[in-house]
Amino acid sequence: MYYDTPKLSPCIKGLIAANVILFIGQMLPIDGVFHTGLGGIRGNLVTLWGANIPVSTFHDFQLWRLVTYMFLHSEDLFHILFNMLALWWFAPEIEDIWGAKKFLIFYFVCGVGAGLFSVFYLFAGYPVVFVIGASGAVMGVLTAYAVYYPERTVLLFFVIPMKIRTIVIGYAAVSVLMSLRITAGGVSHITHLGGIVVAWCFLKVYPSIEMAVRKKMYIMRNKGRKG
Numbered sequence: 722m723y724y725d726t727p728k729l730s731p732c733i734k735g736l737i738a739a740n741v742i743l744f745i746g747q748m749l750p751i752d753g754v755f756h757t758g759l760g761g762i763r764g765n766l767v768t769l770w771g772a773n774i775p776v777s778t779f780h781d782f783q784l785w786r787l788v789t790y791m792f793l794h795s796e797d798l799f800h801i802l803f804n805m806l807a808l809w810w811f812a813p814e815i816e817d818i819w820g821a822k823k824f825l826i827f828y829f830v831c832g833v834g835a836g837l838f839s840v841f842y843l844f845a846g847y848p849v850v851f852v853i854g855a856s857g858a859v860m861g862v863l864t865a866y867a868v869y870y871p872e873r874t875v876l877l878f879f880v881i882p883m884k885i886r887t888i889v890i891g892y893a894a895v896s897v898l899m900s901l902r903i904t905a906g907g908v909s910h911i912t913h914l915g916g917i918v919v920a921w922c923f924l925k926v927y928p929s930i931e932m933a934v935r936k937k938m939y940i941m942r943n944k945g946r947k948g
Contacts, residue, residue: 727813831861838915861920
């Protein structure tokens with residue numbers, strides 16, 4: 722079983738700090754009204770301007786929301802606590818393998834991709850629903866961890882020993898089933914599923930892209946030397 726607590730790099734510390742700072746901002750009494758094409762919404766201004774709201778992101782082309790929603794969380798403390806603990810426990814080893822630059826690319830690709838899943842899936846029926854949380858990006862990190870360390874055993878819910886690969890596959894299956902209920906229990910399962918799917922695609926496609934770019938740069942450098 723694996724119980725070690727990895728040391729946090731400046732990269733991971735920065736992500737956690739950004740989430741915590743914006744969470745505090747969400748708790749402050751800075752309310753206002755945000756107007757969409759479907760009417761006005763009153764609430765905390767940090768949340769209103771940062772949440773991934775399908776009608777605003779897609780119809781009003783407010784694309785920054787695909788990034789900012791990843792750093793916002795619900796008032797339920799367990800929401801941000803679970804995401805930050807998962808980031809703390811699983812992200813450092815992935816960053817050690819890839820380096821900070823590639824890890825950050827991966828993290829944001831998973832988060833933005835999960836956000837797009839949410840927008841296109843929810844737009845028709847729930848255009849004004851608020852999608853917030855780092856869960857899409859974090860599920861991407863867990864997927865990468867399961868690919869690199871499939872046999873590693875962790876404690877599910879801090880109690881049940883289980884292989885990380887089994888946990889991710891099981892969570893993906895649950896997310897598919899629960900996505901049929903859109904936002905069952907206030908949870909956007911399609912966002913979690915999107916993070917898993919995007920991470921899997923990234924792990925399959927990115928190495929080929931990286932190799933092609935390196936080959937192109939190598940050819941260009943050699944041409945410059947010959948000239």
